[in-house]
Amino acid sequence: MKTDVVNRFIWYKGEIVNVNDAKINILAPTAQFGLNVFEGIPCYWNEERKQLYAFRLDDHYDRLLRSARLIQIECPYTKADLKKALVDVIKANEYDENLSVRQTLFVDGFGSWGSAEPVDMFVAPIPKRRTSAEYNKKGLHCCVTSWRRISDTTLSPRIKCGANYINSRVGQREALRNGYDTCVFLNDAGKVSEGPGSCFFMVVNGTLVTPMLTDSVLESITRDTIIRIAKAKGMPVVERTVDRTELYTCDEAFLCGSAMEITPVLSIDRYTVGNGEPGPCTEALHKAYLAAARGMDPDFETFVTPIY
Numbered sequence: 001m002k003t004d005v006v007n008r009f010i011w012y013k014g015e016i017v018n019v020n021d022a023k024i025n026i027l028a029p030t031a032q033f034g035l036n037v038f039e040g041i042p043c044y045w046n047e048e049r050k051q052l053y054a055f056r057l058d059d060h061y062d063r064l065l066r067s068a069r070l071i072q073i074e075c076p077y078t079k080a081d082l083k084k085a086l087v088d089v090i091k092a093n094e095y096d097e098n099l100s101v102r103q104t105l106f107v108d109g110f111g112s113w114g115s116a117e118p119v120d121m122f123v124a125p126i127p128k129r130r131t132s133a134e135y136n137k138k139g140l141h142c143c144v145t146s147w148r149r150i151s152d153t154t155l156s157p158r159i160k161c162g163a164n165y166i167n168s169r170v171g172q173r174e175a176l177r178n179g180y181d182t183c184v185f186l187n188d189a190g191k192v193s194e195g196p197g198s199c200f201f202m203v204v205n206g207t208l209v210t211p212m213l214t215d216s217v218l219e220s221i222t223r224d225t226i227i228r229i230a231k232a233k234g235m236p237v238v239e240r241t242v243d244r245t246e247l248y249t250c251d252e253a254f255l256c257g258s259a260m261e262i263t264p265v266l267s268i269d270r271y272t273v274g275n276g277e278p279g280p281c282t283e284a285l286h287k288a289y290l291a292a293a294r295g296m297d298p299d300f301e302t303f304v305t306p307i308y
């Protein structure tokens with residue numbers, strides 16, 4: 001049965017239930033301390049083929065399991081279970097539109113931040129049109145936040161753990177308070193890392209440049225996709241440490257992630273990027289990314305999994 005968003009079905013602890021019936025213990029470590037790991041899995045509707053494609057599903061599950069391993073949450077499900085839960089819940093909602101599917105492993109029960117169990121899962125499809133404002137903008141005005149990105153010496157930025165997002169939050173809230181759309185973080189070394197929910201790329205003299213994963217960056221699937229697409233198109237790509245100065249002098253810049261896809265950055269700290277319009281490389285990469293995500297690029301067919 002087709003559902004409206006407030007009554008959508010979600011997969012919760014092995015059952016498909018109305019989202020309003022999925023209750024969680026308020027003392028659970030996930031509720032109190034963000035003790036969970038999760039994925040936001042993009043699914044794109046292909047109107048021509050009347051098909052919904054999940055993008056890089058196996059890579060999302062590999063990262064989910066790496067995240068769980070790092071913070072010692074034991075996943076009670078196999079990869080086949082993870083996938084079946086996602087397919088079942090999308091089918092239950094009969095979705096034929098673009099989605100972000102939140103798939104979260106969480107620590108339930110009455111324990112504390114040190115607890116290892118009980119671990120369970122929810123899978124909640126979120127129609128893309130419902131994502132927050134900054135994800136729907138045509139271009140972003142950014143600042144460099146005064147907060148530093150979490151580092152591998154404290155809370156690993158490489159994984160997707162709920163608690164990590166409070167670092168994202170303080171940067172994002174500072175940006176909004178000061179009249180920007182979003183921010184770019186510097187890492188402990190004062191080098192460029194990433195956005196609050198996105199990775200950073202810039203174009204310098206025709207070369208695509210992005211910080212290295214060791215510069216305090218999430219192991220982003222969109223970042224990896226863009227690097228592969230650019231290389232396939234013959235565009236030079238360099239992963240290297242990026243200085244703050246380069247933010248103010250680059251030719252093009254964009255933030256990317258499963259939620260915001262590829263969104264041009266129009267200014268940083270009020271320095272105009274390029275001519276202040278989305279740049280040609282950014283636009284070409286966005287188009288190529290969407291083609292791959294909709295299963296329309298034969299070079300990247302293995303990236304998509306049909307749901308129906």
Ligand SMILES: Cc1ncc(COP(=O)(O)O)c(C=O)c1O
Pocket residue numbers: 040168194195196197198199217218219220221222223256257258259
């Ligand atoms: C901090 C951070 N960096 C990068 C990304 C992009 O990751 P992905 O491309 O896997 O969605 C995200 C996505 O949520 C993020 O939170």
